[in-house]
Amino acid sequence: MAAQTRALVSGQWLADAVRNNLVGPKLRVLDASWYLPKTKRDPRSEFAQTHIPGSGFFDIDECSDRSSQFDHMLPTSSHFSEYVGDLGIGNDTHVVVYDTSGLGSFSAPRVWWMFQLFGHSSVSVLDGGMKNWVADGHPVTAEHHKPERRQFQATLNRSWVKNFEDVLENISSHKVQVVDARSAGRFRGTEPEPRDDTLPGHFPGAINMPFTTFLDDSGKHQRPEILSKLFREAGVDLQKPLWVSCGSGVTACHVVLAAHMLGHPGACVYDGSWSEWFKKAPAEHIISEGGMSV
Structure with missing residues (x-):
């Protein structure tokens, strides 16, 4: 790969690499599948049955802060280093991530972003x-x-991670545009959240851009001109700082990936996202059109 690693690689590119036995210390492929418990899918078990030749399994829940009450919050640098080192990844490895979602892409951008966050830019998503x-x-x-x-040595870019207090302060200051990648119904509060202890809605000032809009009908990522149009129509200025949120910090990374493909230097992720916000925020900072109850 060139010094500037492509954010996306094609199936044909990876198939050629597999056929030419290039998967190894310099090229690792990771199945980064993750699903909400309600789907009753077991991605690790699915990986054991079928996967791309030479790939390993990246468990988003395992490579996380297990002490947090919230789902798959980011691990420490040392934990990430140890975890990916065990997957045969060094600082000179080109990493390609994919998932098995019927959408074509769901959780893979989260792992792509995690590598970027921990200082490893040589990472791509399988389109x-x-x-x-x-x-x-x-x-x-x-x-x-x-x-x-x-051996893998992680270097965390902490400025790319936002917490509850950051978002709360931003509601008052209006300094940064924040995109929420959940579905329109969950954002508005008219469709239920997938977690039983959480009601739908959004925080003040958030802009809704459902992550599925970044994918075409085949499940591949939209072309740059379409991505530009999506951001423009949503009123998002990619010349300015951008924060992103979703349900628990997974699909928000689709927005980060899309912005990256358009040259944005680094959208920041609210790691706790709506799961944390709903539990911590005062009632006036939860906007909902629905009348649902837990």
Whole structure:
């Protein structure tokens, strides 16, 4: 790869790499699938049954702050370093992430962002995910061989992570535009949240850009001109700082990826997102059109 790693790689590019036995210490492929408990899908079990040849499994829940009451909050730098080193990844490894969502992409951008956040820019998302990989007739396997451990040194860019207090202060100051990547119904408060202890809605000033709008009908990422149009129509200025949120910090990373593809230096993620906000925020900072109750 060139010094500037592409944010997306095609299925054909990765299939050629697999066929030419390039997967190894310098190229690692990760299945980063994660699903909400309500889907009753077990991504680790699915990985054991079928995955892209040579790939490893990245568990978003395992590589997280397990002491937090909130789902998959970011791990420490040392935890991340240890975890990805065990996956055979060093600081000179090009990492390609994908997931098995029927949408084509769901959780892979979160792991792409985590690598970026911890100082590893040589990371790409497989465009179209496993959905298109299989549709295009590329090989899958159940075989898995644990790679040799490598040393990885993470360097956290803490400025890219926002917390409850940051968002609360921004509601008063209006300094930064904040995009919420959940569906329009969850954002407005007219559709239920997938977590039973959380009601839908949004915080003041948030701009809704459902993450699915960044994907085309096939599950591949929209072209740059379409992405530009989406941000423009939402009133988001990519020449200015941008923060993003969602349900628990996963699909917000679709917005980060899209902005990155358009040259934004780094959208910041509210890691706790709506799951945390709903539990901590005063009632006046929860806007909802619905009358749902937990």
